[in-house]
Amino acid sequence: MNLTLLDICLIFALSILALLIWQNFKVREFALRRVKQECEKIELQILDDSIYGSHWRPTFEHGQLKIRRRYRFYFTATGTNRYQGEIEMLGMQQTHIYFEPHAF
Template sequence: MLDLVPWLLLLAVIALVWWRQMGARALARRAAQKACAEAEVIFIDELAFKRIGLARDDHGSLRLIRRYGFEFYQRGDRRYAGTVEMYGQRVRHVYMGPRPL
């Protein structure tokens, strides 16, 4: 029975990381949709995980940073790229690439 305890703890940690990842993804998706609505462009129903790493925030603290990519279009069929950067569970920045006016 005691042999299972480390495995169960490992499984619990993996589940917690997965749960927080899904929460961060949902926040990033809402931020991308809001930015598209404010820019009067159409959000394409895709949000792709691009990168994870460590970076320093504005206060100098080391944070986990996630970057998600998304696409949008303004008119016609040409797609444009954007990114959402997250510090943990907080949206740091939404960048929408150049597009015609």
């Protein structure tokens, strides 16, 4: 079996793509865990047990390339009303978490 330079470049590109997708899932699961912890701490309930990405963009932080991701989620305080929250991640670091004003 002979590999050409094009074959090697394609294998390399697919490997990088797979690594990026795997890293994205890892960050998303970490963000979901942080949202659940924060909701439990302030006695809120996360709805649908999920978060969804609203946007991401590459950025330089302290000379390193990192991806800033925002995830949105829904929560409730009383069990009847649905409110939206947002968590922002810079790499694997949580930069902020926001909960809409809600009734207690």
